[in-house]
Amino acid sequence: MTKNKKFLLLTVLAVLSLVLAACGxxxxxxxxxxxxxxxxxxxxxxxxxxxxxVIASEPPSLHPQLATDTTSGAILMNVFExxxxxxxxxxxxxxxxxxxxxxxxxxTYTFKLRDAQWSNGDPVVAGDFVYAWKWxxxxxxxxxxxxxxxxxxxxxxxxxxxxSADDVGVKAEDEKTLVVTLENPTPYFLELVAFKTYxxxxxxxxxxxxxxxxxxxxxxxxxxxxxxxxxKHSDSIVLTKNADYWDAASVALETVNIGMVENEAxxxxxxxxxxxxxxxxxxxxxxxxxxxxxxxxxxxQIVDYAGIYNYKLNTTDKFTGNANIRKALTLAMDxxxxxxxxxxxxxxxxxxxxxxAIAGFEEDRGYFKDNDIEGAKAALEAxxxxxxxxxxxxxxxxxSYNTSExxxxxxxxxxxxxxxxxxxxxxxxxxxxxxxxxxxxxLDYQVGRLGWIADYNDAYTFLEMYNSADNGNNDTGWENAExxxxxxxxxxxxxxxxxxxxxxxxxxxxxxxxxxxxxYYYTNLYVKNEKVSxxxxxxxxxxxxxxxxxx
Numbered sequence: 001m002t003k004n005k006k007f008l009l010l011t012v013l014a015v016l017s018l019v020l021a022a023c024g025x026x027x028x029x030x031x032x033x034x035x036x037x038x039x040x041x042x043x044x045x046x047x048x049x050x051x052x053x054v055i056a057s058e059p060p061s062l063h064p065q066l067a068t069d070t071t072s073g074a075i076l077m078n079v080f081e082x083x084x085x086x087x088x089x090x091x092x093x094x095x096x097x098x099x100x101x102x103x104x105x106x107x108t109y110t111f112k113l114r115d116a117q118w119s120n121g122d123p124v125v126a127g128d129f130v131y132a133w134k135w136x137x138x139x140x141x142x143x144x145x146x147x148x149x150x151x152x153x154x155x156x157x158x159x160x161x162x163x164s165a166d167d168v169g170v171k172a173e174d175e176k177t178l179v180v181t182l183e184n185p186t187p188y189f190l191e192l193v194a195f196k197t198y199x200x201x202x203x204x205x206x207x208x209x210x211x212x213x214x215x216x217x218x219x220x221x222x223x224x225x226x227x228x229x230x231x232k233h234s235d236s237i238v239l240t241k242n243a244d245y246w247d248a249a250s251v252a253l254e255t256v257n258i259g260m261v262e263n264e265a266x267x268x269x270x271x272x273x274x275x276x277x278x279x280x281x282x283x284x285x286x287x288x289x290x291x292x293x294x295x296x297x298x299x300x301q302i303v304d305y306a307g308i309y310n311y312k313l314n315t316t317d318k319f320t321g322n323a324n325i326r327k328a329l330t331l332a333m334d335x336x337x338x339x340x341x342x343x344x345x346x347x348x349x350x351x352x353x354x355x356x357a358i359a360g361f362e363e364d365r366g367y368f369k370d371n372d373i374e375g376a377k378a379a380l381e382a383x384x385x386x387x388x389x390x391x392x393x394x395x396x397x398x399x400s401y402n403t404s405e406x407x408x409x410x411x412x413x414x415x416x417x418x419x420x421x422x423x424x425x426x427x428x429x430x431x432x433x434x435x436x437x438x439x440x441x442x443l444d445y446q447v448g449r450l451g452w453i454a455d456y457n458d459a460y461t462f463l464e465m466y467n468s469a470d471n472g473n474n475d476t477g478w479e480n481a482e483x484x485x486x487x488x489x490x491x492x493x494x495x496x497x498x499x500x501x502x503x504x505x506x507x508x509x510x511x512x513x514x515x516x517x518x519x520y521y522y523t524n525l526y527v528k529n530e531k532v533s534x535x536x537x538x539x540x541x542x543x544x545x546x547x548x549x550x551x
Contacts, residue, residue: 049254049550051532052276054261054284056404057433058234062220063213064199065136065143068473069437070453070541073196074282075258078239078545079222080199083111083129083178084190088547090306090457090538092190096124096200096223096246097178106185106494107153111178116246118202120221126172128200134158134165135206136197144472145197147464148455151186151491184492191456225251225546235260239545252549258283264405265289271527280526281305281541288406291344291525299527306357306454306539307522308350308462311399311414311447312440315515316477319395320446324383326514329397329447331368332376332421333414335520342409345525350518353507354459357521357539360500361459367511373421380422392423400429400448402436407449410519440475450475451522453541459503463487466510478515 059072067076077085083097098114116124133152136143137159150156152170157163169181182189192198205212205221212219216231225247226239239256242248259276261267264287271279279286280301286294294300313320313329320326335349349370354361369375380392389395399415401407408430415426431439439445455461465473467487486506493499510516524537534547 049252051253051256051278051545051548051550052259053256053278054259054267054270054276055237056260056262056264056284058260059237060434060437061213062228062231064196064201065132065141065145066213067196068144069433070282071433074543075228075237075239076196076199077224077542078226078256079224079228079242080196081116081224081245082195082199083113083193085544086191086194086538086540086542087544088536088538090191090540090542092194095194097193100190106187107182109180109182109189111180113176113178114246116223117244118205118221118223119227119242119244120202120205120218121244122202122204122221123175124200124223125175126178127175128202129178129198130170130172131203131206132199132201133170134168135201137168138165142472143197147471147473148192148195148197151182151184151189151192153181153183156183185494186491187496188456188458188460191458195455226253226256229255247546251546253545256545262403274529277529277532278526278535279528281524281537282543285404285406286525286527288342288344288409294527301526301528301536302346303524303526303537304357304539305522305524305537305541306355306457307451307541308353308355309347309410309451309519309522310350310449311517311519312450312476313515313517314443314446314448314477316443317446319387319397322383322387323513324379324386325395326517328376328380328383328422329418330376330514330517331372331379332418333517333519334371334417336370338410338413339520342413343406343520345523347520347523350520353510353516353518354462354503355454355521358454358459358462359457361504365504365507367508376422380424393425395424396427397424398427398429398446400431400436400439400445402433402449403430411449441472443475443477447517448475453522455540457539459500459507460487460490463490463503463506463510466515476515478510478513480509480513483509 055071057071059075060069061067061072062075064076064080081095084092085095087093096113096116097111099112101110113126133149135141136146137149137155139159139161146159154163154167154169158165158168171179173179202221205219209219216228220228225242225245227242229240230238237258241251241254264285267279267284268287268290270276313326315321339347352365352367356362399411401411411428418424418426440448464487465471467484469477469479483506486502490499490502493502528535531551533549537543
């Protein structure tokens with residue numbers, strides 16, 4: 001899924017005083033706990049149904065069809081609603097679609113929409129989904145997640161310019177009936193339509209203002225349990241309950257205040273002070289330095305997370321364009337040491353491209369060994385010979401990452417290992433999130449970190465982005481004809497066991513060429529105020545604020 005990010009400059013107290021004022025948290029009228037070291041942040045007396053959170057940065061985009069990251073997704077998935085939504089068990093349940101029928105050949109889905117309305121009073125109709133999906137597929141709109149719609153008949157051809165919008169297999173039979181025809185049986189399609197790229201948008205609003213999604217005003221029309229009330233760019237966002245939401249009676253929260261705090265240590269201090277009620281995915285991360293303390297007081301929760309932390313490798317670069325150099329960098333990583341000494345979240349060393357939390361990929365596929373220094377040195381020697389280099393110090397590698405205490409600590413650990421064990425020159429390069437994403441997209445990097453969270457519980461979500469160098473989420477320049485063909489076969493294969501073997505073969509091909517250096521499979525670490533109930537991330541890292549309550 002989603003391009004992942006989590007985010008120490010200045011002293012903590014100096015930054016904290018500025019952040020609290022800017023975010024509207026901790027003012028004179030705010031209730032604060034009187035006890036010292038109250039890690040739960042529990043106020044002495046109950047207040048209104050108001051939840052305080054922080055995210056790490058300004059959301060890059062609050063357009064459902066343009067957003068690619070978890071920060072934007074954490075907002076979008078609570079102000080919009082799709083045909084289905086994923087519950088706490090990551091299973092699809094009815095949302096805007098109150099029911100559906102699947103044809104015998106499993107290629108046609110007929111969705112019946114419930115009575116629901118947009119925040120401007122317009123009814124939500126089947127045509128809103130047709131419009132949104134075709135908008136994402138229109139190549140002029142540059143939707144990076146458009147490939148997630150390729151399960152739909154004719155979608156890929158339209159997106160690649162070889163077909164027309166009229167040939168895309170989605171139509172509104174009437175205002176309440178949406179018929180979707182797929183290219184092939186897609187067992188995870190009901191999970192797919194819960195994803196942000198499949199959310200509806202209001203055609204009238206979009207066509208009336210092409211910047212409708214950039215401000216919290218009358219143009220930002222949504223259909224979810226919350227509305228975007230205010231958006232102070234690079235500062236804060238406020239969500240308020242949508243009284244016109246079809247299931248408003250089930251929504252307990254009245255207000256969700258979301259500050260933007262890049263510094264993880266500052267966010268941890270705010271939680272301990274009772275200024276925020278939750279810390280963890282999909283919002284700001286738990287600071288590395290705070291983990292041991294939260295473990296000691298019993299407040300830290302660790303749950304399975306279908307995600308992977310990678311280093312992507314630019315295959316168009318002089319050095320990382322060499323497969324043996326990429327292999328050397330991948331093998332010369334002490335993943336277990338990194339987890340034990342730096343991340344401390346009980347993550348698992350990643351020795352493949354698909355997390356072990358994904359069905360069918362639970363076992364170690366044995367593609368390579370962790371911290372294989374001898375193998376790394378042999379690969380380095382082979383790569384140097386191919387490049388005409390005699391001294392490893394002639395190889396200069398820069399590790400790029402978005403600004404974050406955690407990403408910096410991980411990069412420094414790996415930098416030290418590569419320098420010590422391989423003798424190469426390793427530099428560090430950090431940038432603010434949106435600048436960093438652009439560097440990846442235009443291949444202006446050598447080694448770049450990126451997390452990837454499952455969009456649905458299937459290996460395809462981790463593998464399909466590498467089916468072409470032109471895929472909007474590839475960011476490596478790598479492609480392989482056999483891999484591309486296998487991914488096409490996996491889509492067409494109806495037999496689950498055969499499909500699984502096809503995807504494992506594809507993974508083995510990619511791992512052998514190392515366009516990506518897997519580092520660890522995620523766990524989800526979070527702490528929450530004890531007054532907050534029904535707030536825990538599911539296996540995909542999502543939290544439905546619709547279900548959250550305040551005691």
